Amino acid sequence: MAPLRSRQESREQAVEQSTWTISELADEFGITARTIRFYEEKKLLSPRRSGGDHRLFDKRDRTRLKLILRGKKFGLTLEEISNILGSATADRxxxxxxxxxxxxxxxxxxxxxxxxxxxxxxxxxxxxxxxxxxxxxxxxxxxxxxxxx
Missing domain, CATH: 1.20.5 (Single alpha-helices involved in coiled-coils or other helix-helix interfaces)
Known part of the structure; x- marks a missing residue:
């Protein structure tokens, strides 16, 4: 059985990656895949789909997820986070x-x-x-x- 990686090791490896699955991001940030899907439903994240219709998150999505979680920590609403991220008007x-x-x-x-x-x-x-x-x-x-x- 392979030893469990620490969250720090996961983050260090994640920085080197260019795409992540939903479970990889959930593990890295200590949240559920359902939470990530919820943010996608709210148009805060927009992963592309693989041939098998699996979500693939890129560096932009990972950064946005980090900002979403930080905003929630500071008590912002999802609408406020959306405005900050520029999701409401993409031309900003x-x-x-x-x-x-x-x-x-x-x-x-x-x-x-x-x-x-x-x-x-x-x-x-x-x-x-x-x-x-x-x-x-x-x-x-x-x-x-x-x-x-």
Whole structure:
């Protein structure tokens, strides 16, 4: 039985390849073949077909898959990822695609900063509320009064 290759070894070998099967990409990126087919259905990937109607992914598809997964990690929707990749309008140049990506990531960053501020405010309010509860508990314990009536 052949030893299992590490994910790093798979990636190093993958860089040297020019085409990949769906199972090779799924293994490399730690996702399911179904996920890759879903991205194809959404027109985010467009592999060519072999004579036996098997999907063959090229370097462009592999790069796009890497960008899709990175976008999902950063909380982008598939529509936003599609816009960044230029799938919606194929005639966009690279500079326009990069500007679009930058605008999306700036918006994601602003959203994260707003959430962070909201969490910090909630934390402050919760700590104040807990302080009031502790004060009240200390008052009750000092009185020796466990009966609220």
């Amino acid at each position: 140049n690279e500079a326009e695609q990069v500007r679009t990506a930058l605008r999306h990531f700036e918006r994601v960053l602003k959203d994260l900063e707003a959430r962070k501020r909201g969490i910090e405010e909630m934390e402050k309010e919760l700590l104040q509320y807990m302080g009031g509860i502790r004060t009240r508990l200390a008052q009750l314990e000092n009185r020796g009064d466990d009966n609220p009536y």
